[in-house]
Amino acid sequence: MRVVVLLACLLFAPILHAFESRVDTHTGTLEGAAWRIDVPADWNRTLVVYFHGYSVEPVTLPQTAALYPPLQDLVDRGYAVAQSAYAQTGWAVEQASADSERLRKHFVRLHGAPKRTLAMGMSMGGLLTVHALETQPKVYAGGLALCGVLAPADTLMQHQFAVRAAFDYYFPGLLGPLTPVPPLFMPDGRTTGRIDAALRSNPTAAAALRALQAGSDDDNLPGVIGFSTYVIGETQRRAGGNPFDNRAFAYTGTGDDDALAVGVVRYTADAKATRYLSRWYTPTGRLERPLVALHTSRDPLVPASMAWSYAQRLRETGRETNLVTRIEPREGHCTMSQASVTSAFDDLVGWLDGKHPDRPR
Numbered sequence: 001m002r003v004v005v006l007l008a009c010l011l012f013a014p015i016l017h018a019f020e021s022r023v024d025t026h027t028g029t030l031e032g033a034a035w036r037i038d039v040p041a042d043w044n045r046t047l048v049v050y051f052h053g054y055s056v057e058p059v060t061l062p063q064t065a066a067l068y069p070p071l072q073d074l075v076d077r078g079y080a081v082a083q084s085a086y087a088q089t090g091w092a093v094e095q096a097s098a099d100s101e102r103l104r105k106h107f108v109r110l111h112g113a114p115k116r117t118l119a120m121g122m123s124m125g126g127l128l129t130v131h132a133l134e135t136q137p138k139v140y141a142g143g144l145a146l147c148g149v150l151a152p153a154d155t156l157m158q159h160q161f162a163v164r165a166a167f168d169y170y171f172p173g174l175l176g177p178l179t180p181v182p183p184l185f186m187p188d189g190r191t192t193g194r195i196d197a198a199l200r201s202n203p204t205a206a207a208a209l210r211a212l213q214a215g216s217d218d219d220n221l222p223g224v225i226g227f228s229t230y231v232i233g234e235t236q237r238r239a240g241g242n243p244f245d246n247r248a249f250a251y252t253g254t255g256d257d258d259a260l261a262v263g264v265v266r267y268t269a270d271a272k273a274t275r276y277l278s279r280w281y282t283p284t285g286r287l288e289r290p291l292v293a294l295h296t297s298r299d300p301l302v303p304a305s306m307a308w309s310y311a312q313r314l315r316e317t318g319r320e321t322n323l324v325t326r327i328e329p330r331e332g333h334c335t336m337s338q339a340s341v342t343s344a345f346d347d348l349v350g351w352l353d354g355k356h357p358d359r360p361r
Contacts, residue, residue, distance in 0.1 A: 023075055027063045030106060032087035033099035036061035037080070037107055038071075044078035046349075047114040049104050049140075051096060051121030051128035052083065053334070056187070056230065059085040070341040071120075080114065082107045090234040093153070093280040096128055104139070118348065119143035122334050123302060126150060130283050130291065130310070137288040142348050145293045146341060147302050147334040150310035152282040154243065154274065156302065157235060160228040161244035161267075163212050166251060167225055169264045170205035171198045175225075179242045179267055181233025187226035195222040208254035215300035220332070224300045235277065241270030243277040283310055285317035290351045293323065294344040296330040324357050 024039045050071060052059055061083065066072045071081050084099040086092050104117070119140045121129040126148015133143045149156055164178060174194065176182050185191070199206040199222060209225075210216050216224055236242050246267055251260045295304035307325040314320040324347065328340045347357035 025063050026110065027061060030084075030099070030102050033095075033102070034059075034061055034085040035083065035099075035103045035106070036063070036085075037082045037103075037110070038067065038075045039080040039111055040075050040078055042078050043080050043111075045115040046078075047080045047082060047104070047107060047117045048074055048120050049100055049117060049132070050081055050083040051100060051119065051125030051132075052085070053121070053123030053125045054091060054231065055086075055089045058089055061085050069338050070345070073338065073342055074345065080107070080111070091124065091153070091231065091238055091280070093124065093128060093131070096124075097131055100128070100132075101136075116141045116352070120146070120345070121148065122146040124149055126293070126302075127153065127281055127283075130287070131281050133289045133291060134284050134286050140289055142290040142352050143292070144341075144345050144348050145291060146336065146344075147295055147299060148293060148306065149302055150283065150293060150306040152278065153280065154277045154282070155309070156306070157231065157277065158244055158246070158249075161232055162246040162249040162251070163209065164225060164229055164232060165246050165264050165267065166212055166254075166260060167195075167209060169260060170202060170208070174198055175229055178229075178232070178265075179244075180236045181229055183233065183237065185230060185233055187223070187230045191226045192222045195225050204256070208256050208260065211253045211255070212251065213300060214303045214305070215298040215331070217300070217331070220300045227301070236273070239270075239273035239276040241273035242267065243269050243273035245269035245274070283313060285310075285313040285319060287314055287317075287319045287322045289322065290348060291323050292326065292344050292348045292351070292357070294326045294328065294336055294340060296332060296334075296336055297327050298329075298331040299333050300331075301333040324351070 022041045026037045028035055075081055082103050084103045086096040086099050088095045117140055119129040119132040126145035129143040129145045130150060132140050168178060210221060213221060213224060244267060251257055254260055293307040295307055297304055304327055311320060311323055314323055326344050328336045351357055
């Protein structure tokens with residue numbers, strides 16, 4: 001999987017096709033965040049607030065284009081959709097939450113209060129969906145998280161950091177320093193090509209890194225390492241220091257565990273930066289509304305085990321019955337089929353209407 005494909009999955013760029021005149025579409029900007037609202041003529045009075053995923057470049061929301069296909073399907077079926085492009089790119093969980101709430105209130109001013117509001121998001125947007133449900137249960141009736149980061153953000157990123165440190169052990173200096181990652185580092189085709197060439201030159205190292213990065217293979221691992229490096233650097237700058245620490249990380253299953261454990265550089269996190277990343281966001285498990293989580297089985301960037309981790313947290317708070325998980329047997333990040341997304345969304349709506357998706361109909 002080349003980085004271009006990986007980023008396309010994360011950006012969820014709208015796909016152009018014939019624009020439906022029966023849909024009332026508004027676009028604008030609220031406090032620096034571009035937004036788009038689509039309301040079909042036969043609106044069923046349910047609003048879907050959509051949270052997009054991590055983006056390297058600003059997300060555009062043109063008025064004369066169709067939506068991300070599953071969202072377009074919802075509009076075609078009578079649902080209204082509101083989505084913010086966020087005022088910031090990167091790990092903008094703090095800003096995206098505020099921008100999306102500002103847009104939701106703007107929707108109410110324009111179209112009146114919906115009878116039901118649902119949260120829906122992909123990747124980082126899946127974490128934002130959880131955040132919305134946990135912090136605003138009086139606003140959101142339920143949510144759909146697609147390939148979502150459902151474990152604490154620092155858990156996922158700490159692992160990515162540890163893998164990148166292992167890459168430096170096998171290929172010292174190839175990608176530059178890790179603390180901090182240079183601001184000009186970009187996960188572009190040239191960078192991915194360099195990583196790919198290095199991995200192919202050392203099959204033993206490549207196998208060890210694949211063992212550390214669940215769901216990865218020869219094709220997608222270069223893109224994952226390049227993209228993760230960008231995320232690490234952007235998060236370091238956002239948090240005002242290095243929030244990552246691999247001193248206690250156990251490098252196992254690599255076929256070279258002892259040498260790697262001794263030879264890898266161990267880094268210490270900055271406490272203030274760590275607190276920021278934990279704040280944005282560590283799920284609390286206080287989930288009062290139904291959540292359906294859909295993952296692919298072989299996601300090399302956000303593994304399906306994220307849903308299992310959140311389920312464990314919910315068991316601790318006694319709210320495990322509020323989560324239903326669906327796993328689609330596919331490779332890749334956010335590569336689930338439109339049919340699976342539609343089915344998961346319909347499971348959520350049916351659940352809210354009294355038909356639990358995991359019980360006989």
